[in-house]
Amino acid sequence: MKIQKPRCNRRTVVAKSRLFTIEELDLLFSNGAKRVYERIQNNNYGAVLIIPVTIDNTLLLVKEYAAGTDAYELGFPKGLIDKDEESLMAANRELQEEVGLAAKTLHFLRSLTLAPGYFGARLDVILAQDLYPSQLEGDEPEPLEIVEWPMHDIDGLLNRSDFTEARSVAALFLCREWFIKNKIGTNPYTLS
Secondary structure, eight states: OOOOOOEEEEEEEEEEOSSEEEEEEEEEOTTSOEEEEEEEEESSSOEEEEEEBOTTSEEEEEEEEETTTTEEEEEOOEEEOOTTOOHHHHHHHHHHHHTSEEEEEEEEEEEEESOTTTBOOEEEEEEEEEEEEOOOOOOOSSOOEEEEEEGGGHHHHHTOTTOOOHHHHHHHHHHHHHHHHHSTTOOGGGOO
C-alpha cells in the first residue's frame, strides 16, 4: 500500500522572528483523519556543521554559550549558509570565522534534518582537511574556545558532560564512518 502525503487545507503563520516562522497546518490524511500540526520553518538558506581534522588526526571543536541550555557547550563549528553561497563555501567561511583556519579539502558527508516532525531545517555535515591558518571576522559575541580532541579518543569525547548536542554527536559518527571507508585497514579509534 502506497502512503499518500496528507493534504494541507489551511496554513496559518502563528509567529515570525528574524530566524524562524511558526506555521499551523490543518491537515487531512488519506484515511480521513484531520489534525492540526505546528511547524517551525527556518528563514535562511540552510546551515553547515564542519568537522575540522588536522594532519595528525586531531578533531577541532569549539566551546560556546548555548542559550537553549544556558550553558557552555562543546561541539563542532557551525553556521548559516548565506544567500548565493554553496554549502562547501559556507563551511570554509565558518571555519575561518570560528576556528581561524581554512581547508584545502572539504568533503560533503551528509545532509541531516534536525527534528522533522516539527522543524523544517536541514544541516549539511562537512569534513574539513588540509587545514591552514586563515582568519575571517565572525559574528560571535565573544571569542570561542578551540578544543583539540584526539580522534583515537572518541569514547572520551562522547563521555564529556558538555558534548551533548545531537548534531555534533551524529557528525562524529559520520566522520568515523568516512575514515573507516576511506582509510582501508585503519581503525579511527587508533589513528595516529
